[in-house]
Amino acid sequence: MKQTDAAFAVVANNCTIPVSDIPLHPFVVFERLILDAVAADQRVSALFGVVSQKSGKLELYVVLSDDAQNQINICRAEVSGSGYPSLTPKIPQAHLFEREIAEQFGILPEGHPWLKPVRYCASWSGKDAWNRTADEPIVPAVTDFYRVEGEQIHEVAVGPVHAGVIEPGHFRFQCHGELMYHVEIALGYQYRGIEEAMLGERKNRNIHYIETAAGDTTVGHTITYCQIIEALSHTQKPARAQVIRGIALELERIANHIGDLGALAGDVGYLPTSSFCGRIRGDFLNITALICGNRFGRGLVVPGGTGYDLDDSMISEILTRLAVLHQEARDAVNLLWITPSVMARFEDTGILTNEFAIKMGITGPAARAAGVGRDIRYDQPSGVYRFSQVPVSTCESGDVFARAFVRWMEIEQSLEFITAQLKALSKGSIRVAYGKLEPESLSLALNEGWRGEICHVAITNTDGGFARYKIVDPSFHNWIGLAQVLRNEEISDFPLCNKSFNLSYCGHDL
Amino acid sequence: MFKGILTRIKQGYKTIEFPDGGKAPALSTRFKGLPFLDSEKCPENCNRCSEACSVDAISHKIIDLGRCIFCDDCLQACPFEAITFSADYRLAVRKREDLLVKPLQKEIALAEELDKQLRRIFGRSLHLRQVSAGGCNACEADINVLSTIGWDIGRFGIKFVASPRHADGLLITGPVTKNMEMALMKTYEAVPEPKLVIVVGACAISGGIYADNIHTHSGVGSLLPIDLFVPGCPPQPLTILDGLLRLTGRLEKGSDLFSKPDPFSKKIEFY
Known part of the structure; x- marks a missing residue:
């Protein structure tokens, strides 16, 4: 393994x-290294382009998570020419990253099986991968879609504005x-250009x-960002703050999971759980609001810790509320x-x-429900999770039931974690x-995060401002998982499957 | 079946009483509502709050609630404690300029009800199509919460519907990304007249954090006429409900139900 050590920056x-x-x-070495790493069960956490500050040329960076070794491998390659x-x-798990690189820098991944835009935005480099002219309007989802042909085949198009109070996306069903x-799922409607907006001198925004x-x-996302700021400024954050962050992260997980369990019940027309969970979710959000x-x-x-502290009366209030909510x-x-x-409706849907989850780099509860025991809190722990581990909840069947049940198990684990942390909260700033x-x-x-792995990578310029800020929301990995599970299902099960993943549109589009 | 009924009994009745005779539900003591700027505490030529504000919500000591994201940046920048946020959740207005809070101003011109004709049409039944145009799913989530049993917005005849053709208006969130502009405008055109436009959240009012961003508009204002502004990032569900009830004339005059006497008396602790 000596060779691998020299091949990557191991962090x-x-x-x-x-x-x-x-x-x-x-590039040939870069490709070989990634192939070997993925063959050895490492995951592509991020793959992105950066314009080198030294040479001005485009470099591809890869971040590979080696969960077994509890380490992360990084290396880069220069790409010259047009592709x-x-x-x-x-x-295959590189598919969307490569589309993203093509869209952002106009550099073509030659031989990509499905090279289409990701977010329908103009190239950052001025070079367009699809040879569109600068004044040509770029409209999301106006593109070719994969089509199934045949006499009785029909296409159903849904969105971007679809039923319910929900973010926009476009779905084409064959x-x-x-x-x-x-x-096929076309996104990009939520594109706000966050990665570009982060660049340059440090801004309050x-x-x-x-x-x-x-x-x-x-x-x-905010914990992840703050950890980057703290690492880049060599800031030692207080233990108490790390625990409060962990509590907040688990509260966020519980609130979303319980809301989704309610919504899953609603999607199969089982209204009692749907009604109860909708309300219980709000009560978990109110605990975060209490803090x-x-x-x-x-x-x-906030960078350097947390913006708010807990006092004893608040801790006992939260513990009381948690006990009631847990039972409910x-x-x-x-x-x-x-x-x-x-x-x-849940089982076998x-x-x-x-195999698909591993191959495509699926993350979070969706992966764990398919028997893939990956969880950053366990595999690459940071902050409070280095001291207090949350057991990894997995299921084998990979169906809607498994995704629902994994979420429920995680709710219980998170409740236990929060309760233990609140009772043993260290003193200090x-x-x-x-x-x-x-x-x-x-x-x-x-x-x-509650949907899975959140990965941020920052590269600073000579002044300490951001030259590149890469955000990978778990949804970026998982949308393909949703598209895959819908194959050969009935169209009436689409809402149910969709909710069992409940992916983020804006997290994907940024 | 039996367990279902038993659970239903155990869960109890959870819908808030507000506004029918009941008080508004208690919010977190750290909730930030209507801000107040005590200019008497400001030294001359001090501009720290404006400089600290990442969304340019404070200029010449006037706080623009349409831009404000109710964060802590100005509070932490001001060593004189000139800015405080009250517990007053009532923030929705009908006119954009009503969102400007001048120094020492403790009340804003809260949303007036629709005129008689529109109230006759929408007062007891208001069906809205929600459009997220770059919203981050926080506003959307707290709009969704109004339909849960905790709030049960249906009891006011307010309902979120799937088709714009079945809607009486749009409820829009997000700064309006360029990529959503066409879909938003088409959805608006599909709503039959007369129709209302309600914007929820700093993004939809002014662009919020995404104001002056090249990939988004700075809110809905430059695209559509707006009937109700609900500030916040995201607004408390109670703020949204209060706005909708005021617009439809469902809040009786004088029954403001807001805990008296002085909402400005509390101090938010932060570090």
């Missing part, structure tokens, strides 16, 4: 290293009667961009498992296979000042 979660320490390989041989045919042969990258994952005034945790996580949630959710009409950011360095942070 831990929440690291900072000088950009010059990251090995720069010829490079696509990695996707050999490493159907034969009720049966869906194939679904940066943290607010991150808080709203995916508003239902405010805590997850920081905002139901989504805005302002709670248990009663409400357990109805699902004992109701045959619910289980008949929308099966994500273990919650916030320290942080200084200048290390120039020309790369920093990386991974966290297990």
Whole structure:
């Protein structure tokens, strides 16, 4: 394994290293290294383009998570000319990353099986991968879609504005009667350009961009961003703050999971659980609001610690509320498992296979429900999770039931975690000042948000501002998983499968 | 079946009483509502709050609620404690300029009800099509919560519907990304007249964090006429409900139900 060590910069979660320490390989070596790493069960956490500050040329960076070794491998390669041989045919989990690189820099992954725009935005480099002229309007989802042809085949198009209070996206179903042969999902409607907005000198708005990258994952994304700022400024954050962050992250997980369990019940027409969980979700959000005034945790996580502290009366209030809510949630959710009409819809619907989940780099509860035991809190722990582990909840069947049941198990684990942490909250400060950011360095942070792995990578310029800020929301990995499980299902099961993933549109579009 | 009924009994009745005789539900003591700027505490030529505000919500000591994201940036920048946020959740207005809070101003011109003709049409039944145009799913989530049993917005005849053709108006969130502009405009055109436009959240009012961003508009204002502005990032569900009830004339005059006497008496602790 000596060779591998020299091939990568090997780091831990929440690291900072000088950009010059990251090995720069010829593309053929880069490709070989990724192939070998993926064959050895490493995951592509991020693959993205960066315009080198030294040479002005485009470099591809890869972040590979080696969960077994509890380490992260990073390397880069320069790509010159108009393209490079696509990695996707050999490493399918690179598919969307390569489309993203093509869209952002106009560099073609030659041989990519499905090279289409990701977010329908103009290229950053001025070079367009699809040879569109500068004045040609770019309209989302106006493109070719995969089509199934045949006499009785019909196409159903849904969105961007679809039923319900929900973010916009466009879905194309290739159907034969009720049966869906194939679904293609076109996103980009939510594109706000967050990665571009983060660049340059440090701005007050940066943290607010991150808080709203995916508003239902405010805590997850903001912790990740703050860990990067702290790593780049060599800030030692207080233990108490790390625990409060962990509590907030688990509250966010519970609130979203319980809301989704209610929505799943609603999608199969089982109204009791749907009604109860909708209300219980709000009460969990109110606990976050109790801590920081905002139901989504805005302002709670700040660089250097947390913005708010807990006092003893608040801790006992939260513990009291949690005990009541736990019982209410248990009663409400357990109805699902004992109701045959619910289980008949949940079981064997929308099966994500273990093989597909691994191959495509699926993350979070969707992967765990398919028997893939990956969880950043366990595999690459940071903050409080280095001291207190949350058991990884997995299921084998990969269907809607498995995704629902994994979420329920996680709710129980998170409740236990929060309760234990609140009872043993260390004394001390919650916030320290942080200084200048290390120039020309790369920093990386991974966290297990409620949807799965959140990965941020920052590269600083000579002044310590961001030259590149890469955000990978778990939805970026998982949308393909949803499209896959819908194959050969009935179109009436689409809402159910969709909700079992409940992916973020804005987290994907940024 | 039996367990279902038993659970239903155990869960109890959870819908808030507000506004029918009941008080508004208690919000977090750290909730930030209507801000107040005590200019008497401001030294001359001090501009720290404006400089700290990432969304340019404060200029010449006037706080623009349409831009404000109710964060802590100005509070932390001001060593004189000149800015405080009250517990007053009532923030919805009918006119954009009513969102400007001048120094020492403790009340804003809350949303007036629709005129008689529109109230006759929408007062007891208001069906809205929600459009997220770059919203981050926080506003959307707290709009969704109004339909849960905790709030049960259906009891006011307000309902979110799937088709714009079945709707009486749009409820829009997000700064309006360029990529959603066409879909938003088509949805608006599909709503039959007369129709209302309600914007929820700083993004939809002014662009919020995404104001002056090249990939988004700075809110709905430059595209459509707006009937109700609900500020916040995201607004408390109670703020949204209060706005909708005021617009439809469902809040009786004088029954403001807001806990008296002085909502400005509390102090938010932060570090």
